[in-house]
Amino acid sequence: MTESNRELVIVGVDATAFDALLEILAERKTVAPADLKLLAADAADADPQVFANRSIAVQVAKDFTFSEGQVVLLLNSDDTAREVLAAAEAAGAWVIDAAGITRGDESVALVHPLLNSAEVQSGERNVVALPVAGAAMVAEALYPLKSQLHSVEVVLNQPVSALGKSAVDSAAAQTARMFNGQEAEVDPTTGQRLAFNHLSSAEAILESGHSFGELALVHELRRLLGDELLLDATINTTSVFHGQLANISVTLKEAQPLDTVRGLLANGARLEMRERPSAEEAVGGENTLLGRLRQGLVSPRQVNFCAVSDNLRKDVAINCAQIVHLLLKIH
Known part of the structure; x- marks a missing residue:
């Protein structure tokens, strides 16, 4: 049984995390099929979706028509989603921005359901x-050390799915062509080949030498872990479809035995220690x-480790479902 009959409205049926989200919502019975509404810019281009063994039309x-009794979830950041954000907020609905539309807007609470759901x-x-x-994965990994962190350097190896569904389709087509001995076409968005490649940056480089995504990652981590934390980030794109891996180097305020750090990380919420974790193990x-927890060679206060997760199911779909559940329950 669902705990509320308020409507959940999802915008972004073509988003990479959409299928995983529907699966999670159905598994957890977060919303009844009758209370789920799906929206797209043009319903003629979107087939009905199956949810909890029911066919849901795309409108x-x-x-x-938006109303106060709805929770509206945005999975895309296109013009349609931005228009929906304005209309839904004006109607008094609660809006969940899972696409970065409001990134940098301090009037909007940035919430990780495991770390600061009260926000x-x-x-x-x-x-x-x-x-x-x-940011969701790295924040989880760092949270058990939050009070002891002085500085953090993150090298995030993101999968092609982090760039959107069109990038996944492009990488799949390039892979098929290369397996057939044909020349792969360059991805029009990144200007580079996605298949069998490792991109130093999938985005344009800003004057600082960073990409927008790297600065956004730093900004979101500071909002979740504290403005005083010194942070730097690099985002690479690897030619895998799903699953992300971050190499993390932290400098602690004071040197700590490695076993103490291991114990703190092992007790963190939704964290699991492995000797040599891989994205393949994390997907699903x-x-x-x-894993790869080790003392740094630069400073006695330095500790290095890696974190891997399913970027679609865990870090988008499950986090969305938990916030949806919270809003349907208390608002």
Whole structure:
């Protein structure tokens, strides 16, 4: 039984995490099929979706009527999603931004359901932002050490799915062509080949030398872990479809025995210690896998480790479902 008959409205049936989200919502019985609404820019381009053994039609967003009794979840950051955000907020609905539309807007609470779910009501608006998948995973991995952190350097190896469904389709097509001995076409968005490649950056480089995604990752981690934390980040893109891996180097305020650090990480929420974790092990799971824990060679206060997770199921779909559940229950 669901705990509320309030409507859940999802915008982004073509988002990479959409299928995983529907699966999680059905497994957890978060919402009844009758109370689930799906929106797209043009319903003619979207087939009905199966949810809990029921067929759910996809409606046209511009024709949909929003109301105070709804929770609206945005999975895309396109013009349609931005229009929906404005219309839903004006109607008094709660909006969950899982696409980074409101990134940098301090009037919107940035909420990780495991770390600061009480912040849902702290924003000035009825809008809740979720951290992007990379920030969600790294924040979970660092949270048990939060009070002891002085500085953090993150090298995030993101999968092609982090760039969107079109990038996944492009990488799949390139892979097929290369297996058939044909020249792979360059991905039009990144300007580089995605298949059998490792990109130093999938985005344009800013004047600082960083990409926008790297600065956004730093910004979201500071909002979740504390503004005083010194942070730097690099985001590479690897030619795998799903599953992300981050190499993390932390400098602690004071040197700690490695066993103490291991114990703190092992007791963290949704964290699981492995000797040599891989993205393959993490895909399909609901935990962040941590491993390669070792003392740094630069400073006695330095500790290095890696974190891997399923970027779609765990860091987007499950986090979305938990915030949806919270809003349907208390608002």
